[in-house]
Amino acid sequence: MLNKQGRQTDIVNLTELPQDSFATHSGNRGLEQDELLIYEIGDTERTGVDLEEVENFENRLGGITREDKIGLAGLSEPETMRHYTRLSRMNYAIDMGLYPLGSCTMKHNPRINEKVARLPGLADIHPLQPMSTVQGALEAMDKLAHWLKTLTGMPAIAMSPKAGAHGELCGLMAIRAALDKRGENRSIVLAPESAHGTNPATATLCGYKVKSIPATENGHVDLEALKEALGPDVAAIMLTNPNTCGLFERDVIEIADAVHDIGGYFYCDGANFNAIVGKVRPGDLGVDAMHINLHKTFSTPHGGGGPGAGPVVLSEALAPFAPVPYVVHSKQGFALVEHMEDGSDSFGRMTAFHGQMGMNIRALAFMMSHGSDGLARVAEDSVLNANYVMASLQDDMTVSYPGPCMHECLFDDRFLNGSGIATLDFAKAMIDEGYHPMTMYFPLVVHGAMLIEPTESESKQSLDQFIGSLRHLVAEAKAGNTELFSGAPYLAPLRRLDETLAARKPVLRWTKPE
Amino acid sequence: MTTYYSEEHEWITVEGDSGTVGITDYAQNALGDIVFVEVPEVGNSYDKGDEIAVVESVKAASEIYAPISGEVIAVNDALEDEPALVNAQAETDGWFYKVTISDADELKELMDADGYKAFTAGLE
Amino acid sequence: MRYLPLSHNDRTEMLAKIGVRHVNDLYKDVPATALLKEPVDLPDHMSEMQVDRDFRAMAEKNIPAGSHPFFCGAGAYRHYVPSTVDYMIQRGEFLTAYTPYQPEISQGTLQALYEFQTQVAQITGMEVANASMYDGSTACGEAVLMARRASRKKKAILSGSLHPQYIEVAKTATKYTDDVTVVNPVDIYDADALIDQIDDETSCVVVQNPDFFGNLQDYSKLAEALHARKAILVMVVTEVVSLGAVRSPGSMGADIVVGEGQSIGNGLSFGGPYVGLLATRQKLVRTMPGRVCGETVDADGKRGYVLTLSTREQHIRREKATSNICTNAGLCTLAFTIHMTLLGEKGFRHLARLNHAKAVKLADKLAAIDGVEVMNDNFFNEFTVSLPIDAARAIERLAEKQILGGVPLSRLYPDNEKLKKQMLVAVTETVTDGDMDRLVSELKEQVNAK
Known part of the structure; x- marks a missing residue:
């Protein structure tokens, strides 16, 4: 019996359609799907939840019942799934590939962390439940505090700051409180030119003026310039170490001593702790306060911009000024101190x-998974990976400062001189190669900065592919293939976006078309 | 009607005892696409050198310093809706504010057109 | 080590390529005295199963809300979050993405933020919202600083019925600036009383609706009085579900609305991470702190979204930034948006009515106990109950019977003797009739045993 359902399965005689003439009716391109806003798909009558009926009751809202139409668009559950799934596919993510953002530490996010954070006993508990009913949660807080204090070699910690910048604020407020207690009215905070923008912004919130310290031609803080700037009016120095050029500040102990000699404090921006965790304890370097970005070194997911967490370790001198609340431990178990007692030096509360x-x-x-041994290895591998990238690309791109570097390596745009291609263009072309661009134009101390941080999560194979892509782009740039860069990216869900238009005429929400 | 220029790249055109202030074409070119101009409030007085306005491009914000002392008597409301005027016509329609001249001697510290031209040439 | 892909051979090859013998040679800038010779004194690595086991042991020492009658609120509320929400926020493309600074490959996060901003503006009755703050309390502190920038005046007046921890956070935010923060005692919260305090130095008055004790007020008159003095009304909402039933802050004339968005899409999580809302009027946008997402087009004219107005922010404006904030609540805003999308207007209003109806029911049941009084004339889903006995002790005893009965006011006002016998009781859609009956009968027993 002859089966007439047979189909052609070879791919020899298929028609070729030129890519650029291929306009689809839907606007989608295969798996790349356009997606409208929920307001253009759903409406105010549709819903994706079933709620129990409301029994009759007497309204007790005191006459301020909401009568106006809110305008919220609803979607059924399958529509919601599809909408956000489609959106998700327009994002780059660590799960998809190397994320070389210097200063951001985009490392693998283990899923066991997600799993345990969702255990009902840890996730489904209220912050103001009786303390007797949350002993395990307080134990976890205390345990994390112990790990962080041990890893940093610092005696005290404030656990409440909600992100790195919030931690900076916490540290600087503790410094200000300590100086106030001494009756000293200092007005200046020193920060190197290469500092994160949060440093000066934070100092301002604490009533300080920031004075910038230049870098040496090797990318380190200029020790002489620093010593010159020190004086009785200096409250603190804010120093990132390893610094934002990816270098360990070799004079750090001398800097700490010099700051302490004039009665000031040493705030360390801990954004780059990943390079030294388990290898160097900031407490041994004379640090008085340092925030730890849990979403960097300790791998809590970046989540498209947050949430972060920024506990701050404090020296003996600053410990009394730490904010409430904090966990204490006695024979009766764990307890939270939530209020400042009379005579307390605490500067207050940072968050509900x-x-x-x-x-x-x-x-x-993450810490318990790695352990003491694994965390040191994290630091070593992150530093090894960065140095490997630097060594592999040093003949192709221009290294800003001689190595070895720490966990990130800094290039500048000298290798693009005369090509007509800017750092931005070069970085956008990386998108077409399937990579997220590196950090660009930061730090400000070199021209057209490109800061690459591979993290310890990358295999050698992955690094070699990445290096290969960058070499290819450099070769194309040097060969004068400017189109590859000037219009890049070509292969992303969207081309370059008009940021000028967005800022000139801000449209910050959907409104119903007239 | 005479126009003076400052080293901070402001121009001021003097008419009688008041002047019109803006940023120079050289400055707008360096700033790139201007997306917002924060102008001072009418009625406020500023000393020479005070921060009086802010010009923003997408990735930078620059403070503008009063080239001379005086009271602000008018501001260019058109910039609110059309900051691009500063790019298009920095030294005419893209003016920022008008000010009374409280001390005419301060004008002597500014440059004339040729002086400014030489000054910017030196910056290249 | 399961998270570290480099093999011994890889490391050897890579060190050779770099031209050093040992990884410690890469740490040559570290002062020799500071480079640790021994591992730090902490346990060694663990298998995933061991980690799982250790956390389960800690989790089991707590009483989770879901398994017991639960009535705690005071700024954090337990609502039912649909399964879709948690599934979706765990997609790697959302979970493991960075801040969307490269818009060409971040449209997923950006479009969701744009939807979030629209939803927040709608529920608060405001024109625009930012892409979120850390939480409601820090948003409140930021609002005070923003009001100062917008009004160019320095005196903020805080209502006595503002969440006491929000008051403390606002005080901290302005501690070292030259702002003046006037904190009222708990019984000064009435709009008329606050109007009397406004003077020419006043930048803003901060009120909460429903307030910390659950009371609702129309603040329209306060808004008018403030506007007459070119000052700003900041309204705080710690239970955003109320906005499905209660008139919006925008309709009352608020200029800045800050809120705790945790109720939508986010669990209790022992206090964080939550999602801070901040909404305002279009004309104040440039004084606003935090990230904001806006619509634009790409090079081919296709609609897209970018982070915009960034000249307000620390990475550009440095010491002149509107805030030092450098993150938003990211994934928590996504959870909010997905949950709100599932609800839609219909579901959101229904949810609010359901909360209110249940709260009314429990309030009546509690008020029927001899010696127990509900202090509120009006409320949404939370109210203050006065007992004839010490409230903290009553709640401890309830906890011994596996009932999480509410929040004693003494936990937040330890020095206020008058509040020792009072507690906050919150009722959401998660509370069943059986839960209410258990709370009522156990409380009755305690009161009668007095």
């Missing part, structure tokens, strides 16, 4: 409740 518990749990799971 106790901080980013959900992030703390994830970070603790």
Whole structure:
């Protein structure tokens, strides 16, 4: 019996359609799907939840019942799934590939961390439940505090700051409180030129003026310039170490001593702790306060911009000024001190409740998984990976400062001189190669900066592919293939976006078309 | 009607005892696409050198310093809707504010057109 | 080590390529005295199963809300979050993405933020919202600083019925600036009383609706009085579900609305991470702190979204930034948006009515106990109950019977003797009739045993 359902399965005689003439009716291109806003798909009558009927009751809203139409668009559950799934596919993510953002530490996010953070006993507890009913949660907070204090070699910690910048604020407020207690009215905070923008912004919130310290031609803080700037009016120095050029500040102990000699404090921006965790304890370097970005070194997910967490370790001198709340431990178990007692030197409270518990749990799971031995290896591999990238690309791109570097390596745009291609163009072309661009134009101390941080999560194979892509782009740039860069990216869900238009005429929400 | 220029790239055109202030074509070119101009409030007085306005491009914000002392008597409301005027016509329609001249001697510290031209040439 | 892909051979090859013998040679800038010779004194690495086991042991020492009658609120509320939400926020493309600074490959996060901003503006009755703050309390502190920038005046007046921890956070935010923060005692919260305090130095008055004790007020008159003095009304909402039933802050004339968005899409999580809302009027946008997402087009004219107005922010404006904030609540805003999308207007209003109806029911049941009084004339889903006994002790005893009965006011006002016998009781859609009956009967027993 002859089966007439047979189809052609070879691919020899298929028609070729030129890519650029291929306009689809839907606007989609295969798996690349356009997606409208929920307001253009759904409406105010549709819903994706079923709620129990409301029994009759007497309204007790005191005459201020909402009568106006809110305008919220609803979608059924399958539509919601599809909408956000489609959106998700327009994002780059660590799960998809190397994320070489210097200063951001985009490392693998283990899923066990997500799992334990969702255990009902840790996730489904209220911050103001009786303390007797949350002993395990307080134990977890205390345990994380112990790990962080041990890893940093610092005696005290404030656990409530909600992100790195919030931690900076916490540290600087403790410094200000300590100086106020001494009756000293200092007005200046020193920060190197290469500092994160949060440093000066934070100092301003504490009533300080920032004075910038230049870098040497080797990318380190200029020790002589620093010493010259020190004086009785200096409250603190804010120093990132390893610094934002990816270098360990070799004079750090001398800097700390010099700051302490004039009665000031040493704030360390801990954004780059990943390079030294388990290898160097900031407490041994004379640090008085340092925030730890749990979403960097300890791998809590970046989540498209947050939430972060920024516990701050404090020296003996600053410990009395730490904010409430904090966990204490006695024979009766764990307890939270939530209020300043009479005569307390605490500068106050930074947030309602106790901080980013959900992030703390994830970070603790990461630490316990690695252990003391694994964390040192994290630092070593992150530094090894960065140096390998630098060594592999040093003949192709221009290294800003001689190595070895720490966990990130800094290039500048000298290798593009005369090509007509800017750092931005070069970075956007990386998107077409399937990579997220590196950090660009930061730090400000070199021209057209490109800061690459591969993290310890990358295999050698992955690094070699990445290096290969960059070499290819450099070769194309040097060969004068400017189109590859000037219009890049070509292969992303969208081309370059008009940021000028967005800022000139801000449209910050959907409104119903007239 | 005479126009003076400052080293901070402001121009001021003097008419009688008041002047019109803006940023120079050289400055707008360096700033790139201007997306917002924060002008001072009418009625406020500023000393020479005070921060009086802010010009923003997408990735940078620059403070503008009063080239001379005086009271602000008018501001260019058109910039609110059309900051691009500063790019298109920095030294005419893209003016920022008008000010009374409280101390005419301060004008002597500014440059004339040729002086400014030489000054910017030196910056290249 | 399961997270570290480099093999011994890889490391050897890579060190050779770099031209050093040992990884410690890469740490040559570290002062020799500071490079640790021994591992730090902490346990060694663990298998995933061991980690799982350790956390389960800690989790089991707590009483989770879901398994017991639960009535705690005071700024954090337990609502049912549909399964879709948690599934979706765990997609790697959302979970493991960075801040969307490269819009060409971040449209997923950006479009979701744009939807979030629209939803927040709609529920608060405001024109625009930002892409979120850390939480409601820090948003409140930021609002005070923003009001100062917008009004160019320095005196903020805080209502006595503002969440006491929000008051403390606002005080901290302005501690070292030259702002003046006037904190009222708990019984000064009435709009008329606050109007009397406004003077020419006043930048803003901060009120909460429903307030910390659950009371609702129309603040329209306060808004008028403030506007007459070119000052700003900041309204705080710690239970955003109320906005499905209660008149919006925008309709009352608020200029800045800050809120705790945790109720939508986000669990209790022992206090964080939550999602801070901040909404305002279009004309104040440039004084706003935090990230904001806006619509634009790409080079081919296709609609897209970018982070915009960034000259307000620390990475550009440095010491002149509107805030030092450098993150938003990211994934928590996504959870909010997905949950809100599932609800839609219909579901959101229904949810609010359901909360209110249940709260009314429990309030009546509690008020029927001899010696127990509900202090509120009006409320949404939370109210203050006065007991004839110490409230903290009553709640401890309830907890011994596996009932999480509410929040004693003494936990937040330890020095206020008058509040020792009072507690906050919150009722959401998660509370069943059986839960209410258990709370009522156990409380009755305690009161009668007095």
